[in-house]
Amino acid sequence: MTHHKAATTSPFTTGGWAAAASCGPNGGNCVQINLDTEGVVGVRDGKRPSGPVLAFTATSWRAFLAAVRAGRLER
Structure with a gap:
């Protein structure tokens, strides 16, 4: 297992976050x-x-989504 140090700053913009429309305006x-x-x-x-x-x-995100869509993460 590879351990990574936590970042102290985020590369993500505050306005760039999105959720499904069914979540409503507050997340x-x-x-x-x-x-x-x-x-x-x-x-x-x-x-x-x-x-x-x-x-x-x-690449990892696409692999995760493919696994979810294929039902490979269900118990």
């Missing part, structure tokens, strides 16, 4: 994503916009 209980930084996808909890952000390479 609700939804995950938000940010695609503003080329090659990197940011993921955060909509209830905690100033909380931690997970950052994925675009």
